[in-house]
Amino acid sequence: MRKLTEKKIVLASHNAGKLREISELLAPFGIEVVSAGELGLEEPEETESTFVGNARIKAHFAAKSANLPALSDDSGISVDALDGEPGVYTADWAETPNGRDFPMAMKKVWDKLEAKSAPLPRTAAFCCTLCLAWPDGHDEVFEGRVDGSLTWPMRGDRGFGFDPIFVPNGKEETFGEMDPSEKNAMSHRADAFAKFRAVLET
Ligand SMILES: O=c1nc[nH]c2c1ncn2[C@H]1C[C@H](O)[C@@H](COP(=O)(O)OP(=O)(O)OP(=O)(O)O)O1
Numbered sequence: 001m002r003k004l005t006e007k008k009i010v011l012a013s014h015n016a017g018k019l020r021e022i023s024e025l026l027a028p029f030g031i032e033v034v035s036a037g038e039l040g041l042e043e044p045e046e047t048e049s050t051f052v053g054n055a056r057i058k059a060h061f062a063a064k065s066a067n068l069p070a071l072s073d074d075s076g077i078s079v080d081a082l083d084g085e086p087g088v089y090t091a092d093w094a095e096t097p098n099g100r101d102f103p104m105a106m107k108k109v110w111d112k113l114e115a116k117s118a119p120l121p122r123t124a125a126f127c128c129t130l131c132l133a134w135p136d137g138h139d140e141v142f143e144g145r146v147d148g149s150l151t152w153p154m155r156g157d158r159g160f161g162f163d164p165i166f167v168p169n170g171k172e173e174t175f176g177e178m179d180p181s182e183k184n185a186m187s188h189r190a191d192a193f194a195k196f197r198a199v200l201e202t
């Protein structure tokens with residue numbers, strides 16, 4: 001595994017919630033981070049059908065554009081009774097002509113479960129793939145997940161995306177209700193980050 005020796009990286013994401021969480025996870029390590037948005041980088045099209053594929057697209061695009069190592073995050077929620085949907089397409093399910101509408105997307109997921117009379121608990125997993133890419137084309141990939149179940153109606157406004165309907169196993173609160181530091185200690189992103197830490201340690 002190639003180690004990260006550079007002290008500055010690009011966060012190859014345009015999602016404010018992810019940027020906040022990843023910056024907090026990186027904070028103890030003394031690495032300067034700059035976001036793709038701050039550098040004025042475009043958003044590449046996510047044309048792959050896997051988290052790994054799209055994470056690679058985003059990280060390599062940013063690393064080459066900024067000439068710095070770049071860390072991307074491709075993530076989503078996979079619902080068991082919907083054969084893993086929306087999965088890689090979680091953000092797409094929220095797209096409208098006027099931008100993203102996650103309450104609408106969450107309702108669509110719940111309505112599909114109701115239409116199927118899916119039994120309780122309605123289990124699901126958040127998945128996260130982190131990709132660290134260098135301008136020379138090398139990359140390292142780290143995958144994480146957190147298992148839980150979906151609840152309705154939505155509860156909490158502290159997170160982002162699908163957080164208001166996801167209750168991780170062993171907890172009562174949704175990710176949307178939890179203290180952000182509690183989510184960031186047990187999430188799919190934290191799980192992937194625990195593996196990513198290996199590139200930071202000498
Ligand atoms: O912790 C999470 N809590 C709630 N929802 C989440 C989380 N993690 C991913 N999600 C959902 C919403 C997000 O929009 C989509 C990922 O889509 P994804 O393409 O990877 O990210 P994105 O387009 O929002 O930002 P970007 O590609 O610039 O990193 O899955």
Ligand SMILES: [Mg+2]
Pocket residue numbers: 046091
């Ligand atoms: Mg995206």
